[in-house]
Amino acid sequence: MSIRFADQVAAARRQDFVGRTAELARFTRLLDADRGALVWVHGPGGVGKTSLLHQFAGLAEQAGRPVVWLDETAPEGERLVVLADDEVPTEVLAALPADAVVAVASRSEPPLHYRTDPGWRSVLHPVPLTNLPPEESRLLLTRRSVPEAAHADALSFTHGHPLALALIADVHAQGRGPLTPTGGPEVVATLLAALVDAVPGPSHRMALDAVSQVAATTEPLLAELLEVPDAHELFDWLRGLSVISAGTHGLVLHDLAREALARDLRWRHPQLHTAIHRRAGAYYRRQFDRAAPDDQRRILLDFAFLHRESPVIGAFLQHSPDGDLRVAAADPRQWPQLRAMVERHEGAESAEIFDHWCRRQPEGVHAVVDGQGAAVGLVVLLTLDAADPADPAAVAAWRCAAPAPGEAVSLVRYWLDAEGYQEPSPVQALISINSVRHYLTTPHLSYALIYQSDPDLWAQMCEYVDFPRAPEADFTVGGRRYAGFGHDWRATPRLAWLNLLATRETAEEPMAVEPEAAPPTVDRAAFATAVREALREWNRPDRLAASPLLATRLATGLSDEDGPGDGSVEALRAAFEQAAATMADAPRDRSAYRALHHTYLQPAGTQQAAADLLRLPMSTFRRHLAAGVERLTDILWQRESGR
Secondary structure: OOOOHHHHHHHHHHHHHHOOHHHHHHHHHHHHHHHOOEEEEOOOOOOOHHHHHHHHHHHHHOOOEEEEEEOOOOOOOOOOOEEEEEOHHHHHHHHHOOOEEEEEEEEOOOOOOHHHHHHHHHOEEEEEEEOHHHHHHHHHHOOOOOOOOHHHHHHHHHHOOOOHHHHHHHHHHHOOOOOOOOOOOOHHHHHHHHHHHHOOOOHHHHHHHHHHHOOOHHHHHHHHHHHOOOOOHHHHHHHHHOOOEEEEEEEEEEEHHHHHHHHHHHHHHHHHHHHHHHHHHHHHHHHHHHHHHHHHHHHHHHHHHHHOOOOOOHHHHOOOOOOEEEEEEHHHHHHHHHHHHHHHHHHHHHHHHHHHHHHHHHHHHHEEEOOOEEEEEEEEEEEEEOOOEEEEEEHHHHHHHHOOOOEEEEEEEEEEEEEEEEEHHHHHHHHHHHHHHHHHHHHOEEEEEEEEHHHHHHHHHHHHHHOOOOOOOOOOEEEEEEEEEEEOOOOOOHHHHHHHHHOOOOOOOOHHOOOOOOOOOOOOOHHHHHHHHHHHHOOHHHHHOOOOHHHHHHHHOOOOOOOOOOOHHHHHHHHHHHHHHHHHOOOHHHHHHHHHHHHOEEEEEEHHHHHHOOOOOOOHHHHHHHHHHHHHHHHHHHHHOOE
């Protein structure tokens, strides 16, 4: 009978595991008691919480009890042992079978309501984890083949911290001699410095630096961060390190390792730190444009992760949403529950306006739901095409935005956590990410507004993301004044906005970085005329240099995702060629593209010669050429207007 790979991995874990005798004995007693229990394993990062959960799984299997690692849904069955490598929402725990033994690993001690509520307290079993004692630390080093002569220094250095001990073993496995650490609170940082010194070469050190800056690393992302064509070997090397685990979306550094490496990189090589962040941001922006809607949220979370060190918004990003939460269009059957949330936090008059938008723009009403489908928050994200007198917020927003005909105004009318209202929380973080996705994908968007009941709480955050106070958009409902914060997408289009955030992210004084000034705008008709003139002068750079398009975003780079332009003829030509390549890739535009290509971009000489080359009658060729010029103009105009 063949052995499963998972069984081989589990056996290796059991053989390598040391200590925690009291904790294992306590868990065994809970299994034998055959009644429900909530075991809360808590302690600092790297102390061995997940490793202990794996040992719990082995004990449960020996006792003949089914083992389930918790995902987004509550499992069903009898005598289950449920393991979770992160905190679990109370609603999910409450839905588990009454005889289940649940073990949760968390950096934090059990929440207060578990410790004070008589019901939860009756099943709660806190298990705090600390460093290993000296005897168990020596045993771990021995099992990792660290020579006994090195044990004393290792214990003095690590004080029994399991991750630090594992890193010591990695250093010795790579042939490094005894360490001479400096001691003090920076134990892990110093140990990581030793590990970095021991890597095979400079490219491997760069790879470690790179993965410390991003949430999760895939092979293509690693290649982008290192600016190499193929990162397969480096990716495989990273996968084998003890400080890295394989997550759902790529390789993930252990939190303590990430903090130490990131701190070291910022101090040691600030230019490289900035460069890696910029490469990551550019990669995420490209991926966002190509991604399916369901993947865009994750990409935006990855993009937000780059800002975690910001002194302005870093604290808000600590409330990053977990995988259980999602934003979904609200079913009309949910509207009464959502209305109750609005009335609870904002009053009856505001709830009546909520009813109005449920009738008027139901597609804008969304619920934030947890893994069980229960609503834990809401967001009403409206796209206005006119002022609506039924809502003072819509009137004020329309007046503030002053859109031109055909332009849309986005309004985050309601956004709240069912319990915390507009306090920072995972629900609020998810709503923010969902709103950004809306801003980046809504066509013809001219202005976006969001309202805060406590402007002082969110003012710095909004200023950082270039949503400054817009007092002319303020309104009052139910005796409460709501403060408007807005962004003008005409002045700072999408790409310029993303570039601003990327620059602020690595700046020593982020708020000193101003948005790029938008070039003078041109109307659609004048723009089309300039495009036709530029095509006619395509092979005359001296004449093309007089094109009014050189002053537009096309040439200055504010709408070029492949890099900033400099207002030169080369930059303008590159913008035209990128737009033409888009046509070439679209089957419906291909005939028009060929006529355009052989007439202007790579001219055949005359239009008749181009028609002959394409084997088209002259009348058909002219029709294709006109369509090609019109389609090219449309694409360029979309990029110029940031829509």
